[in-house]
Amino acid sequence: MKFTDKKPSKSLHLVSLGCTKNLVDSEIMLGRLKDYEITDDSSKADVIIVNTCGFIDSAKEESINTILTLHDERKKDSVLVMAGCLSERYKEELQKELPEIDIFTGVGDYDRIDRLVNERRSSFTEEVFLLNEENDRVITGSSYHAYVKLSEGCNQSCSFCAIPSFKGKLHSRTLESLVKEVKNLVKNGYTDFSFVSQDSSSFLRDLNIKNGLERLIDEVEKIEGVNSARILYLYPSTTTLSLIEKIQNSKVFQNYFDMPLQHISSSMLKIMKRGKGVEKLKELMDAMRKVPNSFVRTTFIVGHPGETQEDFDKLCEYVKEYGFDRANVFAYSDEEGTDAYARMDKVEEDLINERAEILGEIISETTQQSLEKEIGKTFEVYIDSESLEHEYLLSARKTTWAPDIDGEIYINDNELYDENNPQKLQFGKIYKVKVTQLVGDKLLATVIK
Template sequence: MKFSAQNPVKSLHLVSLGCTKNLVDSEIMLGKLKDYKISDDATNADVLIVNTCGFIDSAKEESINTILDLHEQRKDESVLVVAGCLTQRYQEELQKEIPEVDIFTGVGDYDRIDELVDQKRSAFTNQVFLASDTNERVITGSSYHAYVKLSEGCNQTCSFCAIPSFKGKLHSRTLQSLVKEVKSLVSKGYTDFSFVSQDSSSFLRDQGQKDGLEQLINEVDKIEGIKTARILYLYPSTTTLSLIDTIAESKTFENYFDMPLQHITPSMLKIMKRGKGVEKLNELMDHMKSKPNSFVRTTFIAGHPGETQEDHEALCEYIANYKFDRANVFSYSTEEGTAAAKSDALIDQEIIDQRADEIGEIIAKTTQESLEKEIGKTFEVYIDGESDEHEFLLSARKTTWAPDIDGEIYINDNELYDENNPEQLAFGQIYTVRVTELSGDKLLATVIK
């Protein structure tokens, strides 16, 4: 994702890779460097920043390629800065192997990026940076939607995940800080929010409170001016039936349930250290699906060490039967320092990829079925602007859906149209639409209200 902003003096080009949590940190860096004019042109920028991802091999490769590409493009005397998860995780190796980079920093100095750029020096603070309501951000990509980060770090011990090794233990923001930030964003015109973290359902558990996310929902419901919100990244062992009920009863939060399951058989959940029995997991998933207009999203890992063909087949059957609205599958990637990396039951890469492909085909089918169910329905959408597909189509998103990941709806007709007032549809606003058909993976709809 690439960004732009304004200032007559020096220019800045920033590339944010990886997850939306990284995006929030990138927006904080843009806020600290607000005296720079932000440019889409890397060749003429005075400062270039890559906020890297270090989660899995493909993300690491993308980060390295982006760094080297920007170095090739940049002008003389420009400053190349590399920040984020990859540099935090491999700080010594990267500083040694990529001398082209002028400044290295990790995940603890986003709010000091202006100092580091001015002094042209690298720094790695031991503590992970935790956003607060005092951090001024430059919200990117939307005039009405913003991500809000609940916490940093994670207390889970998943066998395949290296995040706690460089992000540390769970550190939740205070409820007061979050409410203050949301109110500030609402005062600037933002009406739609996605709350994110490594493990959102554990919010405030590090402060001894097991219902932190429920408290947040209740407080956000009191804020005037918010139209919609959703929570991303629930964790099985810290999600309760009560939390699901609180989301469903909220006047603000959509019935959007995003819980990465990774697997479903008892043996694999134990190997993966996922901490929830299959019976309890099924109870949670069924409770989510039972809510009105619920939308359930998840992710799976194919080919984790110890996964048998029977485990794989059971997972395929579960995905096909549950019929998730959206899902993703990742081929297992061995990450240094994780429990899975030490396993003596590693699976051949060809088998891993084959299993991922099989799961991907099932997911494609269930996603298509989810979209087909929308034909003929009436619901609310945000209209984002003109579509990339055609100048006469508008791009919209169902209010339930998360931006950029759950799909796009094309508006191809407007029953409110008045030839004396042809520009009635305002971008960033909510309209009621009726879905008329499905073309490929895109719903087509008519504005009716």
């Protein structure tokens, strides 16, 4: 019998909650802990990390419930880590109230997570963590698509948002570090990119550069191997007609416009401190819609303190009139430390929920109308995988769309072969398809031979 002094590898279970920006941070932690074996079974993991979200009440509740459930199921002597936004926002309270947690860390120590785990200690670094080309990431969920984070923090002062209170002011990455990261990702086989941050259209403004995104577009277009890209989370007051035109003229960046409007009533925009008047806002939105084959996504908040029935009616009317391709509606929730939290003209919870339901139904209709317009059209898609719906269907995504949030297209497996060149389609590659029908909220398409 041979004996070896090789130690068995330890296992890691990581849960990333909240937004795609959190996902990038989770991928950094996976990179720092790459000596660990990733496991889906939390009950057998040596280390369990939950990267929490602290944005709104429902997200906070999900974070707490998730970490307590994982604690109940974990094995003896495992290490349970609470990281991310919720941990940062309520660090004093949570450390007192959750003795179940072994390690607490916030939003500044993602690249030190290996040391914290090895030393079994908590840490809340006050420095802003900015990704650089030296940080290893383990990209999850895709073999060809990656999110790229532009910056941390936010200089806006929206009445309902607590993010600046625990994420801090805007800190942009350098253009050079972003270019190096994208080049490295391309070398590793990634061809499709989504650029994200709390306020993407303010990229480099903290460094006194007002056209940061336009410069980014120029540099990314020079990188050989980038097939497609899109920008998420534009902000009204820092998005320009020039930027819209730049995206329109790009051969790499898709005509994808994701701008959370939150409201359209003049009085509500002032109350919410959104930094743009209605006319200028509508001018931007109209410019986006006029771009050929544009795709426009947004989000709204209903029930914010001060919202009257007239304000809400204006919002509903505008959503119907504009016909957003995709949109989300959030019911207002009080967040400590925000301007809205201190207001006395609160909307009753039942009315908030009623308004959210009404606007949600309108959004469902506009989404359906957007999907119906695709019937008969020909465009390019990425084929991701076999669908969960049926073994003979493949799951695809229009190159314009962002992953996970904008929809799924089913490709009929029987149409995947060319008689003259019988080669099966490859996942992660671009193919031209023609949409044949819409079933529910799913487009069906065939590959053009």
